Amino acid sequence: MVLWVGTSWKMNKTRAEAVSFATRLRDAAAAGGWPGVQPFVVPSATAISVVRDALGPDSPVVVGAQNAHWEDAGAWTGEVSVPQVADAGATLVEIGHSERREHFGETDRTVNRKVRATLRHGLTALVCVGESAEVRTAGGARQHVLSQVAAALDRVPAGSGVLLAYEPVWAIGDRGREPTVDEVAEITEALDAEYSGVASGLLYGGSVTTANARDLLHTRGVTGLFVGRSAWNVDGYLHLLRIATDVAQEAGRVFATKVPR
Numbered sequence: 001m002v003l004w005v006g007t008s009w010k011m012n013k014t015r016a017e018a019v020s021f022a023t024r025l026r027d028a029a030a031a032g033g034w035p036g037v038q039p040f041v042v043p044s045a046t047a048i049s050v051v052r053d054a055l056g057p058d059s060p061v062v063v064g065a066q067n068a069h070w071e072d073a074g075a076w077t078g079e080v081s082v083p084q085v086a087d088a089g090a091t092l093v094e095i096g097h098s099e100r101r102e103h104f105g106e107t108d109r110t111v112n113r114k115v116r117a118t119l120r121h122g123l124t125a126l127v128c129v130g131e132s133a134e135v136r137t138a139g140g141a142r143q144h145v146l147s148q149v150a151a152a153l154d155r156v157p158a159g160s161g162v163l164l165a166y167e168p169v170w171a172i173g174d175r176g177r178e179p180t181v182d183e184v185a186e187i188t189e190a191l192d193a194e195y196s197g198v199a200s201g202l203l204y205g206g207s208v209t210t211a212n213a214r215d216l217l218h219t220r221g222v223t224g225l226f227v228g229r230s231a232w233n234v235d236g237y238l239h240l241l242r243i244a245t246d247v248a249q250e251a252g253r254v255f256a257t258k259v260p261r
């Protein structure tokens with residue numbers, strides 16, 4: 001068991017900015033790294049290959065893609081496929097982020113197709129789920145998230161290399177509200193009870209900061225963090241990785257000291 005701590009850069013960073021971030025990460029990894037923590041970065045598709053190269057061949061840092069189509073190739077203008085992002089150096093694909101569900105028509109069905117395509121090619125699928133403010137206010141958060149995960153994992157066997165990220169829509173981004181630990185635990189506990197045998201990690205995402213990361217990592221069911229704004233600056237990300245390393249080494253948690261890419 002490791003703590004997965006990563007960042008999606010969303011639609012940010014030129015290749016030069018991405019390389020400069022990755023170079024600092026490479027140097028920090030060489031200086032001792034983060035025992036018990038699995039770092040990952042999810043650049044725009046344009047920067048996947050330069051980030052992979054800048055990290056170097058033996059880097060412990062996983063590189064991901066923010067999206068990939070369910071078909072391997074074909075007439076799908078504007079899309080990228082799993083084999084294409086793998087060719088660029090990604091070993092993980094983020095699927096079903098709420099911004100993609102809201103703005104780009106992602107549904108539980110397309111999420112499931114993308115998960116299965118990702119696993120078919122041997123990449124890790126990072127499946128994002130989470131309820132809107134309206135659903136939470138109406139008392140349906142737990143049921144909503146459980147049904148999103150059930151749909152995403154339809155016909156996905158246990159131990160396939162799936163990570164889940166619980167990202168409540170109301171907590172994400174500039175207009176997001178920081179959650180309480182109890183709000184997160186209500187969902188992560190339920191996901192842990194239902195899916196700990198299927199998913200190899202359960203991350204929390206949405207308004208994570210260096211101030212709340214420790215508490216979130218101690219929240220029941222949570223085994224990682226998926227971070228936007230607080231990790232877009234490499235110093236912020238390195239700070240979060242140090243916090244996670246401390247949590248990983250605290251008594252009561254047993255983590256591997258070196259994990260494969």
Ligand SMILES: O=C(CO)COP(=O)(O)O
Nearest residue numbers: 172173206207227228229
């Ligand atoms: O969407 C997120 C990660 O996927 C979280 O974004 P923020 O950390 O900026 O709220």
